[in-house]
């Protein structure tokens with residue numbers, strides 16, 4: 312079983328059959344106690360040109376679970392700090408024979424550029440600028456599927472800094488592919504231009520939207536991508552778009568609360584909501600390992 316693509320650059324490169332296969336394979340890995348080490352003695356190089364906790368470590372875990380050796384490239388200790396280009400960096404790392412590269416970068420399009428540079432080596436996008444974060448959307452889909460059985464017909468709200476969020480972009484595409492209805496909600500200044508092209512509804516009123524949601528996906532304000540200048544203050548933002556215990560009383564009692572992390576407690580979520588019974592945030596983290604195992608396994612399997 313393989314994917315129809317040799318790299319995972321964005322959700323739009325996947326067919327519905329690909330998505331179903333990734334989710335099934337991830338579930339299989341989750342249930343399995345003994346795993347066939349399909350990447351035994353292979354090497355996966357994780358290139359994180361932008362900081363990460365969950366995504367980087369879960370890609371490391373995923374590759375290790377499949378028997379691979381993992382090398383994490385650290386930009387600040389590399390010759391990139393002497394001015395070596397990304398293209399040269401990747402060509403040199405490629406000469407060392409890795410089975411796959413996992414790439415995170417603050418600029419949109421870098422994983423695509425790398426895939427064009429080394430087309431014969433699977434490239435997995437672990438987040439590029441505000442463009443795409445496909446494995447996050449896949450692990451979110453797996454988590455929703457586990458909680459709700461199916462995504463078909465569910466109403467999913469994505470709340471917060473939509474403009475700067477690669478998580479929102481990948482989720483909008485994937486959730487719609489899987490038959491969910493999506494409404495994005497946030498300040499007008501944090502809505503991307505052309506949001507209507509994604510085929511989602513747009514709301515500015517979180518309090519009105521909340522009771523209709525089956526899945527409440529909260530996003531972080533991306534201060535590192537200048538989101539701070541788009542809102543009067545974090546306190547003001549939180550009053551309109553933060554989820555607190557009081558507000559949660561208006562949500563469906565079986566609605567699930569998601570967040571890709573890292574959470575700004577007290578801004579988009581109160582601490583008690585983040586840690587509360589409706590939160591599936593740590594299940595998302597756990598499912599990240601299985602989804603990334605599935606992606607590595609299927610891309611490598613497709614190649615060999």
Ligand code: NCD
Nearest residue numbers: 365366438444531571572573
């Ligand atoms: C997200 C990211 O980096 O895009 N986090 C993640 O990968 N788990 C979201 C964020 O940083 O807010």
